[in-house]
Amino acid sequence: MNKAKKLLYSQKIAPFVFCLPFVISLLVFWLYPLVTGILMSFQTVDFGVTQWVGVSHYAKLAKDPFFKTAVLNSIEYMALTLLLLVPIPMLLAVLIESRITKARGLWKVIMYIPALTSVVISGMLFRLMFSEGAGGQMNQLMQWLGQAPIPWLKAKGTGWVALLLLCMWRWTGVNMLYFVSGLNGIDGTLYESADIDGANAKQKLWYITLPLLKPTTVYVITISVFAGLSMFLESFMLWNGNSSPKNIGLTIVGYLYKRGIETNELGYACAVGVVLMVIALIINFIQLFVTGTIGFKKKED
Amino acid sequence: MKKKWLAALLSAAMVLSMGTMVMAEEAETEAAPTAVTTVGPDDATAKYELWSFVDLHNEFYGKMVDLWNEQNPDRTIQITFSTYPYADHHNKLMMSLQAGSGAPDMCDIEIGQFPNYTGENCPLYDLTDALAPYEDSVVQSRLDIYSRNDGVRVGVPTHVGAAVMYWNSEIFDEYGLDYKSVKTWDDYTKLGEELKEASNGEVFLTSCDTGSVDWLWIAMAQYGEDWTGGPDGEVNVQLDSVKKMLTMQQQWLNDGIAMISTDGHVDLEAGFKNIMDGKIASFPKAMWYMSRFKDYMPEMEGKYDITKIPVFEEGQPSSVGIGGTGTVVTNQCENPELAAEWLAWAKLSEEGEKYIWNELGFDVCNTAYWSDEEFAYDESNYYNTFFLVKPYEILNELAENDEIGRIYSTSASPTINDYFCTTTLNEVLEEGMDVDEALQEAQDYISFAIM
Secondary structure (H helix, E strand, O other), X not given: OOHHHHHHHOOOOHHHHHHHHHHHXXXXXXXXXXXXXXXXXXXXXXXXXXXXXXXXXXXXXXXXXXXXXHHHHHHHHHHHHHHHHOHHHHHHHHHHHOOOOOOHHHHHHHHHHHHHOOHHHHHHHHHXXXXXXXXXXHHHHHHHOOOOOOOHHHOHHHHHHHHHHHHHHHHHHXXXXXXXXXXXXXXXXXXXXXXXXXXXXXXXXXXHHHXXXXXXXXXXXXXXXXXXXXXXXXXXXXXXXXXXXXXXXXXHXXXXXXXXXXXXXXXHHHHHHHHHHHHHHHHHHHHHHHOOOOOOOOOOO | OHHHHHHHHHHHHHHHHHHHXXXXXXXXXXXXXXXXXXXXXXXXXXXXXXXXXXXXXXXXXXXXXXXXXXXXXXXXXXXXXXXXXXXXXXXXXXXXXXXXXXXXXXXXXXXXXXXXXXXXXXXXXXXXXHHOOOOOOEOHHHHHHOEOOOOOXXXXXXXXXXXXXXXXXXXXXXXXXXXXXXXXXXXXXXXXXXXXXXXXXXXXOEEEOOOOOHHHHXXXXXXXXXXXXXXOOOOOOOOHHHHHHHHHHHHHHHHOOEEEOXXXXXXXHHHHHHHHOXXXXXXXXXXXXXXXXXXXXXXXXXXXXXXXXXXXXXXXXXXXXXXXXXXXXXXXXXXXXXXXXXXXXXXXXXXXXXXXXXXXXXXXXXXXXXXXXXHHOOOOOHHHHHOOOOHHHHHHHHHHOOOXXXXXXXXXXXXXXXXXXXXXXXXXXXXXXXHHHHHHHHHHHHHHHHO
């Protein structure tokens, strides 16, 4: 056996070879853009000509009222989606997996279908549904209820009803499936022994299902935090562009898009992106520490 | 201890890669072109790529390629046309020019986006030589808006976009009101009161836009003001003209003479519906809005009239050029002279202007043909019989007194437009906020954002 072959069959090197495609894609598509993005946030970029400007982009960001609106909107959206998209899908999953439910497969498919549609199309449909004209479905509904038509998308309260409905319609099924798979991982004998001990349904849910679902819950919360903070397309489609009345639909990524693409300030937009990353990392680390996914509690080892 | 840090690091990587996944999902919506066509012979002298965001534009360019090849058999060209959705189109163009590769040879750029490309390191080819044969007869302000900050021409205009008043004459006939004698905004307001009374408040005189600054452009042009301050000036949105227009519109809304445009402005489905239902009786819009009648409201044939827009004080110029698309040759084009020559010819020569007027329905930039009987007033043109007046009659009337003003597009324009369409107009028209206060707020933000 020659050296090259030996190297190829070496048990020590093989794992690295298998990891290589992932590592390379991580370096090329993740680390490189990340590093250039951070560097660009200290520059102005104009058609190939760059100039170092120090931290002036960040200093400006700190005073930028639009950016403040965008950050608050994004965090508020994230918080509301967490409130809606964790408990509701969890309950639905428990219901679907319970013995009394018939045609479980059908329910799962029906709940999952919205996730397969494009955000662009669903956003447009919601925009038409919530149109301020008397012809929109929601305003027709209001008329049947004897109410005057509402300009839904012009005020924050009503506009966000549409935005959150769109989000729930799309993601409830996905999160529910995560919870269903989590539920299937719970050992059935636990429920049997609980039955023998005389536990009622509520106790079984509280003392068996919820604690054992925790890994799934942590995962769902983590991705929801990210999806919530980086939301852009839903609001872009719902308000037919990046300009919503009084910026009620402006998100951090929306603002990044606005400054980077619409007004050609790529350096400033990169600073927005870096701030988004920092916020997301902080929130995620707090959450992962709190839930004990990472941390320093294994003292007894 | 080591393991813990490794675990923490791995979780961080996981979290971040999920972030990139979310981003990737967004990127995936970047659409492929909706249509790609190639026109011209394979053995052409030069081959080009051209992007547009309007299918009709590419159709027009394709016809002009065939015509050019007939007339210039020794210098034939072949062009591959791609049409992208509006936002994608400008994203891709911006990115490819920023990155220095991947841009098309020629490209349409919407006027609102144009200032992004005209700065110091302008990536566009100098069109001065190519435009020279047409320079004298083309509306100067239209060439100016597609120029670099130092005045060098870099874009070929499509139309003038002169703002005019559209009237639903049927409504005024029904109530026996006369709109033709309206000369000033005071007359207009009075007509609105009469209309409100006659129709029992069911028909509004007009609709005020919260998602478009057209009304303010008209006001500024009438007073000869410009909130961008021009290429070298300072941005100032606290102008008398802007205040007057907003105060007047606020009054109309309070008095029930006008409504707020459904969905923000009239160039949308909801706007077409208000027009067709006769909910609004008049509105000011650029001449290119005529094509909307052809495409979306053919039922209004013979009902609509066009006049000059009322002015604040008699003697003021009434109109302003609004909207438009400039076509450019990029610095990534390999044979730019020929491309530039063809482009200028396609959009400004007699052959090109004929197509633009007859097929696209725009007010052409080359004034040499405006008073040409055969060109401008031919009955076979759709618009000459659709409206109660021949559109070029109004255009010539405006040109006679040099009434088509201009508002500059500068690097501050996208920021000003965005702030007004998201915030100021909503505050003033929807919430009835004090005009001075709203404009002060706008000025503060815009000065901050563009520094």
